[in-house]
Amino acid sequence: MKKLIFLALIFPLWINAVTINFENLTSGTLVTNQYQSQGVIFSSNYYYPVHDGKIGDVRIPDYGVYDFGGAGPMSLCYGGVGSILGIKFVLANGTNAITNSVQFRIGDGDSASETFRVSFFDVNNILLSQNTYTTYSGSVNGGVTLSFTNPNIHRIEIAGTGSGSGGSIDDLIFNTTQAIPEPGTCLLLLIGLAVYLKSLSKR
Numbered sequence: 001m002k003k004l005i006f007l008a009l010i011f012p013l014w015i016n017a018v019t020i021n022f023e024n025l026t027s028g029t030l031v032t033n034q035y036q037s038q039g040v041i042f043s044s045n046y047y048y049p050v051h052d053g054k055i056g057d058v059r060i061p062d063y064g065v066y067d068f069g070g071a072g073p074m075s076l077c078y079g080g081v082g083s084i085l086g087i088k089f090v091l092a093n094g095t096n097a098i099t100n101s102v103q104f105r106i107g108d109g110d111s112a113s114e115t116f117r118v119s120f121f122d123v124n125n126i127l128l129s130q131n132t133y134t135t136y137s138g139s140v141n142g143g144v145t146l147s148f149t150n151p152n153i154h155r156i157e158i159a160g161t162g163s164g165s166g167g168s169i170d171d172l173i174f175n176t177t178q179a180i181p182e183p184g185t186c187l188l189l190l191i192g193l194a195v196y197l198k199s200l201s202k203r
């Protein structure tokens with residue numbers, strides 16, 4: 001029991017997951033800091049200003065994005081070829097933060113395929129993971145659910161590449177954001193761990 005309490009003190013608690021399904025925003029809304037209090041802000045290069053970074057309804061379908069398997073009709077349009085959508089993790093006050101687990105749905109349900117590159121970066125802009133995907137049509141094959149776990153995820157970049165139609169994202173789920181550990185804090189934690197291990201070895 002003692003050990004459990006100690007571990008809980010040493011490691012940040014990543015207990016609660018945040019889910020963003022965009023259902024509380026209306027079609028055409030530009031998404032920036034509406035979800036900052038929940039730990040995430042969005043940006044775009046607005047390559048196609050008409051829809052990049054905006055909320056669309058897949059039932060209409062706004063911006064030509066059809067049902068790609070997200071929950072509810074509202075989704076966030078990343079754009080098309082040349083568009084770049086940024087997703088950055090922050091604390092409620094807007095300062096840089098990290099999460100250790102992210103998942104989201106991305107794609108478009110129409111018959112033309114779409115290709116996009118998804119990159120995950122840490123707070124020092126070091127690339128943690130990068131993959132390119134192509135999705136096709138329908139609510140199942142028209143999208144893909146991506147998930148990534150890493151202790152230091154700070155931001156995600158979604159870039160429309162290749163040819164074909166663009167798409168949107170939906171159902172962003174991530175573990176509660178945490179402050180970026182200070183080097184001094186890390187050192188203190190290491191010292192604490194060393195003292196604890198030494199006390200164990202003496203038993």
Ligand SMILES: [Ca+2]
Pocket residue numbers: 021022023070071072073074075170171
């Ligand atoms: Ca939705």
Ligand SMILES: [Ca+2]
Pocket residue numbers: 108109110111112113114136165166
């Ligand atoms: Ca498509």
